[in-house]
Amino acid sequence: MTSPAQEGLAVGIDLGGTQVRAALVDGSGQVLARAAQRTDAVGGPYAVLQQIQQLVAETTQGMAYRDLRGVGVSAPGPLDAQAGVILGIPTLAGWVDVPLVAWLQQALGLPVTLENDGIAAAIGEWRFGAGRGLSDFVYVTVSTGIGGGVIADGRVLRGRGQLAGHIGHMTIAPDGAVCSCGNPGCWEAQASGTALGQIARQRAASTPGSLLAAYGETLSAREVMAAARTGDTLALELVEHEAHLLGIGIVNLLHLYSPQTVVVGGGVAQGFDLLQPGIDQHVRTRALPPFRCVPVVAAQLGQNSGLVGAASLVLAQEAHRPLAHALPA
């Protein structure tokens, strides 16, 4: 009998607008080595391809590539996971219709799999984190924006063009703040870490007694969470408001997908213990009765959900591949 760790090794890559991160992951989801570089945002896809090659080499030092199952890449969308093509990354120059999987397979001589970052993180939590053993759960990442992935009836929910689960662009307040997508009222525009930072800067400017007033334009969600832990009144108010806004969207997710659990990750989730009472209160009072018992919990893999999920794509490929019939019409 083999232990999970002996089932194989894979490298997970998290291609983000700020950093490219890599981790060597074993079959039990353990991270054995990691490395990161600042993303070359202006050099074009080929420069980033070289960064990925360097990171794979760095995390597998002393190993032969033949001992790897392959490389799984998590990237922002829109992308075609099945074709292995990134259709566009707005924050990176020149990333239009990039056949990343074909390029990397040729460069590395290894199987390569591509997945949307929200879904990769959901898969990471599903296999090795807070979603283990569940057939229905929603992963929500709250950081610069709000994204996520949905596991429903024991499978990744894909939809047309594998585009299901754009949860951050659910309108929750039609007259609310305008989103980066151009629409007013998206959940992301109200409740992301970016939005929390903006509201905090406005409020702090007129609240000189708060710890937050000292930060000026550098004030972000991180400082709000830290100040709330010291009992700062404004910070606690901001956290309560953030929990309320997260609660509105999470209750919608309960009604729409009926998960057994909602798992919250991303930067803001580092303050999840502060947010959870307000979110729970919202769920217990605003969800329809059959949904009120559904737990909302923090991601267990922290910042590694996406890296581990990406690696697991090649460790257990058959279970997670997009479905042929779910391609764009």
Place this chain on the structure above:
Amino acid sequence: MTSPAQEGLAVGIDLGGTQVRAALVDGSGQVLARAAQRTDAVGGPYAVLQQIQQLVAETTQGMAYRDLRGVGVSAPGPLDAQAGVILGIPTLAGWVDVPLVAWLQQALGLPVTLENDGIAAAIGEWRFGAGRGLSDFVYVTVSTGIGGGVIADGRVLRGRGQLAGHIGHMTIAPDGAVCSCGNPGCWEAQASGTALGQIARQRAASTPGSLLAAYGETLSAREVMAAARTGDTLALELVEHEAHLLGIGIVNLLHLYSPQTVVVGGGVAQGFDLLQPGIDQHVRTRALPPFRCVPVVAAQLGQNSGLVGAASLVLAQEAHRPLAHALPA
């Protein structure tokens, strides 16, 4: 080779708060006979069971029951489709934990299947209507409330407790009108036929020049649609506003489920030709670019989506049964 019509006959039952309707349906989705009774809302479940027996007899006159594949029942939730038990129908007295499938099977000596009304209608449109051949679509019914059913990746989306797809209770305006569920801002409370009637009565009371002013307290969504067809200014304004509100919710459904098509049924959909331009405009301007091309169309089976869908549950049972692993946790 058999024709679709020769695949069998079944009776579909649509158990509603106002009417119990029945239809004899063939394997191609054609309605061969129909009957209806006003629901005995105070006599308790056993009185309604007798009504269903009468309706089955009426729609199958001259046939032997052995020529039927069975009876499919569409009912409002919450219900446990797999166990065949209605957990509760708030508008009917005494409907708590009613084992309807077991009762009816014993009374009729036929296979009986139970399904949530939104999902039954979605299945009707999927097999025989506007959703034919699609792997991903959302059925939305807009009448007294807003409900629906979701087909995703070629299957009915179930979720925990088979409760996915409570689309009417998605919050779209946290400060909006209070819903029958008690929460402010549900889509249903803003955009159902009931909500349209309420707004119309308020507006008509202060608009004596409108055709709508004559109806007083009897004014409903139906009269608004009729007056809009004659060019009444207030009615056209109300229709435009209704299309806007439907558009907000439908764009959310696109982002969340990524259907290939959204199918709109229910009473308000009888004015779908009037609503469609406004809905389409909303989708083309407010959906994220990859979702803007998704069509929003009227249900093809009209008021029969649920009846035909319910019948089809026993005509092709294997494809549509709830999944064992999707039971409540």
